Amino acid sequence: MxxxxxxxxxxxxxxxxxxxPADYFTLAMDEEIRSESMPGxxxxxxxxxxxxxxxxxxxxxxxxxxxxxxxxxxxxxxxxxxxxxxxxxxxxxxxxxxxxxxxxxxxxxxxxxxxxxxxxxxxxxxxxxxxxxxxxxxxxxxxxxxxxxxxxxxxxxxxxxxxxxxxxxxxxKQFNNPESESLVNLQLKKFSLWQKIKLFIKAKRYITTLDQQQSIIHAADKKPNKLQLTAYKLSIEQTTKINQLARKHVGLIGISLYYIGCFMRALERMNPEKTGDAYCVPYAFNLRKQRVLTPLLNNHVGVLFAQASREQVNHRSELFEHLKSQNKQVIRQQIDYAFLPIMWAASFLSLKKHGENLRLSYQHKTERSSFWFSNVNLSDLGKQSLCGTKIKGISNLCQISSPPGIALLTCEYQQQLSLNYNYIDPLFKRSFIDELHQLMLEELLTP
Amino acid sequence: MKAHLREFIFQELIFVASVEDFSNDDDLLEAGLDSMGIMRLIMFIEDKFNVVLPDTEIDPDNVKSINTLEKWIVRHQS
Incomplete structure (x- = not known):
């Protein structure tokens, strides 16, 4: 036989x-967004x-x-x-x-x-x-x-x-030189089969713990129509002050956590009546070394989560202390790398199943993400001209699944912080975002 | 100790055009060491040199260069 x-x-x-595997992670989200009759x-x-x-x-x-x-x-x-x-x-x-x-x-x-x-x-x-x-x-x-x-x-x-x-x-010619294979795969090769299995189980347990709390979602329960962007560029003085306050609250290691914590608090102040137990925010970390010019294409990211209960969000200093220790624990226990075997395994699922795993809480079967967040550092770009002209400002945009229907993309360039609110209409309205930004500024600039 | 720090930093965290030309006094933050990199570096140091580096001391003075890192570690080893 x-x-x-x-x-x-x-x-x-x-x-x-x-x-x-990281490309598949983004492809699954592409499929999720397309399934909502949006562009991917x-x-x-x-x-x-x-x-x-x-x-x-x-x-x-x-x-x-x-x-x-x-x-x-x-x-x-x-x-x-x-x-x-x-x-x-x-x-x-x-x-x-x-x-x-x-x-x-x-x-x-x-x-x-x-x-x-x-x-x-x-x-x-x-x-x-x-x-x-x-x-x-x-x-x-x-x-x-x-x-x-x-x-x-x-x-x-x-x-x-x-x-x-x-x-x-x-x-x-130095760009993409030498050619490099996927950094996710290279990182996975550093672990033995048993280490990969242990990491996989560790990550699953971590997500199960996150999912014990239902995520707070601010999006209206409506059919998505189009992406909108509202971008604000802060002054050098405001940016300097925010950096000093971030250093004070989360130290040298947590500027992203400061933005995330402030945004959680601003959303909570906008509508403290929203149901749910906690804010849960996925954000990517890059596997490239800093300032390296290779690899140029493909995705080389892992995923982290910041989560804080409503109670923690309502107490500012406790919130930042919590986010900082959560982040430190995740890195100390290698949970950041533990998501890589999950990412690899999920790449063999159908896009629909992969997308469900990424988005839906195991326990509540509702959306896991309260909002999306990304912070990019483009300070190196200011040192060069672009074909005879200079870059004087940067905004960043991305399509988002609905819910959460809102993403905060931050970028500091030439000592000025820009806050790019990407949101899906009609789940969020411009008037809501304008008011939210005022609260966000208050949070960022509170001593 | 310096050799271990250099190996980890340049293999795992930041890219510089010439490792040989990067002195132990050169500024790591200017070379691109970011918050995630600092976290990984501290975990590496604590494991490798069996020390505990207090959160309150994670500041630009201590993580500025290979030499300041070494002084910081030595202070906590004794």
Whole structure:
């Protein structure tokens, strides 16, 4: 009797690369967002420029980038049960210029275009993984770098911009050199099989503990319609003061925790009547070394959670002490790395099942995330010009699943903190966000 | 001790163009050591050198360079 397992033949024609476990993690979220009739996991960095860049030079550099990294022009396709980056029949343009019509209000044009480009809906295997959009109005120029999350994480996207900012061709050759395999896989290789199993069990137990408390969700129970962005850039004085207060409350090791804690408190002040026991916030940490130029593409992240009960959120100093010790315990017990075997195992599930595991509390079968959070450090970008112009401000955008329908993306650039509230209309309204921002400022600046 | 610290920092935490040119007095924070990196570095130090570094002393003066890290560790070893 033939006992060999039957292996389904996969058509590997035109396959450039398989997805790594962290890519699958973002692909599962892409599927979750698409299942809500939204565009999938589109992300963006909006770089406000001092003036128009040299278009010919910018176009040439983008062409060079896409020739060196063909994944940028690839199509994300399912073959059998797995997903792969595949060659396209025909390459499409990835650089676009959008000039504003004279009759429109200048400020409104840029904002409308940014939101429109992030709400652009296209089939997963048709959409270009990365595209550049130069938005130009009477007194403002913004270069939008838009990508789908399975292509790369935020650090990878910032490396792409750094590549465009690098004038010396020899220095550009240093990007993605040497080529590196997935950092998630490299980290997993450091553990023996038994260590992986122990880590897997440890992470499952940790999530089960988190799920004992039902997460507080502020989104209205409505069908998602479109992503909106409200961005605020704080002054140098405000940013300096916030950094000093963060140092005081969470020390040198927890600036992200300070933002998260303040946002929990601002939301709680907006509506203390919301049902639930605790705020639970997933956030990614990058596996790349700092300042390294490789790997450029794909996702190289693990996941952490910050969770605080309503009681803790209501007591400011206790909240920061709790978030700090929670974070320290997670790293000391290697729970941060324990999520990697889970990520690897989940990559073999269907996208639907994977998405459910990511989002739904085991105990309550409701959404686990109160809001999404990401903090990126782009201070290095300020040291270079971009094709003859300077970057003077940065906003970051991302599509979000609903619920939670809200993400706080923070970024400090040239000593100015920007708070980017990404939210799904009509789950949240602009008036709510404006009021929330005032409370957030109060929280950030409270001694 | 310095060799162990250098090996861990440059293998795991930050990338510098030339490790040889990075002196033990050079600024680690300016070289990109971030909050997550500091946490991992402290865990490494506590395991490797069998010390407990108090939270209240995690400040720029102590984590500034390889040399200041060494002094900080030695203070807690005795």
């Amino acid at each position: 033939d006992c060999t397992p039957s292996v389904m033949k996969i058509d590997k024609t035109g396959v450039l690369q398989a997805l790594n 996991s589109l992300c963006g960095f909006g770089f406000e420029l001092d003036s128009m860049p040299k278009i010919t030079l910018l176009r040439a550099r983008i062409d060079e980038l896409s020739q060196r990294f063909p994944l940028i022009l690839a199509s994300l396709q399912q073959r059998g049960n797995r997903f792969y980056w595949c060659e396209r029949q025909q390459n499409e343009a990835i650089f676009f210029q959008h000039d504003y019509p004279e009759k429109e209000k200048s400020e409104l044009f840029i904002q409308t275009q940014l939101e429109s480009l992030l709400n652009h809906s296209q089939k997963r295997d048709e959409i270009m993984p990365l595209s550049f959009h130069l938005l130009h109005s009477k007194n403002k120029t913004v270069l939008l770098l838009r990508w789908i999350h399975p292509l790369c994480d935020a650090v990878g996207a910032s490396l792409i911009l750094q590549y465009l900012c690098t004038d010396d061709i020899e220095q550009r």
